[in-house]
Amino acid sequence: MTTEIKVPVLPESVADATVATWHVQVGDKVERDQVLVDIETDKVVLEVPAPAAGVITAISEEEGATVLGEQVIAILDDADTATPSAEPSKASQTESAPTAAAKVIDIVVPVLPESVADATISTWHVAEGETVTRDQNLVDIETDKVVLEVVAQDDGVIGKITHAEGETVLGEQVIGQLNAGAVSAPSNESAASDEQSGDDVASPSVRRMLTENGLSASQVKGTGKGGRISKEDVEAHLAAAKAPAAAPKAAAPATAPVVASGERSQKRVPMTRLRKTIANRLLEAKNSTAMLTTFNEVDMKPIMDLRKQYKDLFEKTHDTRLGFMSFYVKAVTEALKRFPSVNASIDGDDIVYHNFFDISIAVSTPRGLVTPVLRDADTLSMAGIEKGIKDLAIKGRDGKLTMDDMQGGNFTITNGGVFGSLISTPIINLPQTAILGMHKIQDRPVAIDGKVEIRPMMYLALSYDHRLIDGKESVGFLVTIKELLEDPARLLLDI
Structure with missing residues (x-):
């Protein structure tokens, strides 16, 4: 029975591929699932295994040839007449x-x-x-x-x-x-x-190159997948062997050209799926929304004094640290109640108003920026918010975030201040209509009751979709957050 060896179905958006390495030759006996050839695309390397045991009787596309998806590149014949090796x-x-x-x-x-x-x-x-x-x-x-x-x-x-x-x-x-x-x-x-070493570590063309130069596969260090030897590895080995002999001659001339010290190199790696998704979503937000950013600043002294007074007692009572994020989330939740359009989203020609308060928290992870969701923030205490954010940050760091952690969210808070950012314009996290950027708390001179005082000040930045949120609402929303943060007692009194 004759079986056609075909190029696999290529990934979406990939037009063609290249025959990278043949691991067999015409006449070779192969076993089922043995890798016959590597097909290289601009994204991945695809291995083509033998669909059954048999003998390779024809190879129609050599290494380096450009091929299409499902193109026939070799023929495998049934080896019924061949007796299995006794040894x-x-x-x-x-x-x-x-x-x-x-x-x-x-x-x-x-x-x-x-x-x-x-x-x-x-x-x-x-x-x-x-x-x-x-x-x-x-x-x-x-x-x-x-x-x-x-x-x-x-x-x-x-x-x-x-x-x-x-x-x-x-x-x-x-x-x-x-x-x-x-x-x-x-x-x-x-x-x-x-x-x-001869058959599995090097392709036929590389084996010929080794033979022509009097080398064995064990003499050359392979840098390919699984230790495979490429033509470049053989060339590098030959060049290294000649280098010692040429060195004395190279050192002789007194007028040798000046060579820059150090090594200039570059590294090309493919984007991870998460990084590509982040890039596409940010670009989509820029291109599909009428995004504007409005700024304000907040005096953080009242909150800092409150934290200083109660942080030890808070931690002892609730077994979690009292940070700034719980104040931010509380203030945002209260402001969202007062400005429903900021808590809404656009779906086609409809506006969807949400009567719940799920806050996305931007978290930096080794894989990139993610925005897990703190659900029902309006029902959580300060301690509950701190514990929830801490759990999401740990899961993000360890790569344990689930789809449930990531889905939903009506409004996003991002805190670039932890990295030292003084001011920025955050990009909306679609399909949401607004995002709040918090920044570095920095001592600055400000006018208080006609006098100049040094206060810990922080810039606030609200980016919003002008298609849904008008300037009056955006400024009012941001001023509400400012007032609540500057007088944190109002968060507890709900006023």
């Missing part, structure tokens, strides 16, 4: 040992959250052949909103990993295998690597 290689013996009495469990992408079409394999924490325990984190799957962890369902040994880091995957897609109950066999790595 399997040491490598296959080593490979099969862990799975001899094991149950194979598929490693599957979790069900993706609603509205998330696909995901990216962010980080594999294990390698093929590695022993793992139940509930050990195997791989991180990154969506445009959250990172999902895939854990081992049982003790065992990692089998084949079919999708590498950076590849795009779908919900419930199989990305690897776990040999449950298996135990890693004694390593024959050195013997196996010697036998495999």
Whole structure:
């Protein structure tokens, strides 16, 4: 039976691809799921496995050729007439040992959250052949909103990993295998690597290059995935071998050109899904809203005096620190009650007014800026707000935020002051209609009752969608927040 080897379906927005590396030659016998060729796009490298055991009888596209999705690039014939080798290689013996009495469990992408079409394999924490325990984190799957962890369902040994880091995957897609109950066999790595170095560590063109220069694969250090050797690795090895001989001659001339000290380099890495989503949403907000920003300033001395007086007692009583954010959230919630349009959103030609107060809190994480939601802020005490924000910040730092943590939110607070920002114009977090920017508290001279005094002042910035919020409402909203912060007793008295 003849089977066509085709280029996989290419990701959306990818027009064509390049044949990067053939791992087999015409006449090679292959096993089912053995990787035959790497197909490189401008985003990911796709591995094409053998759909069945057989013999490669034709390769129609060589390395470097440009190909299209589902294009036929090779032919695989059934090897019915070929008898299995009576003496399997040491490598296959080593490979099969862990799975001899094991149950194979598929490693599957979790069900993706609603509205998330696909995901990216962010980080594999294990390698093929590695022993793992139940509930050990195997791989991180990154969506445009959250990172999902895939854990081992049982003790065992990692089998084949079919999708590498950076590849795009779908919900419930199989990305690897776990040999449950298996135990890693004694390593024959050195013997196996010697036998495999020619075929598995280098492509046919690289093997020819090695032969032409009298080298073996073990002499050249591979920098590719899994230690694979590229043509550049061979060229670098040859250049390094010639360098010592050329060095004395290079040092002889007294008029050698001046070479700049240090090393000028650059690094190109793909954007993460979260970073791309942040970029797209911010650009969409700039392009699809009539965004304006209004500014004011607030005297923070009353709040700072209150915190200084009660922070120790507050922490002892509620087991959480009294920060500034609880005052900000309280003031914002009260102002939203007085200005319903700021708590609304635009949906097509409709205005949606919300009768609840879910506040998005901008949190900086290693992956980028996220805005988890503090729900029903109007029902929370100061201690409840502080604990809620702390929990969201910890989950954001550890990559544990869920879709429920991220969805919704009627208004956003972002505090650039923690990084030293004195003033900025925040961008609206769609589909919301306004965002409040808090900034660094800095001592400045201000006029108080006709006298100049040094006070801890902070600039406030309210960016809003002018399609829904008029200037009078935006200024009134910001002044309300200013007045509540400058007289925090009003927050407790609800006046």
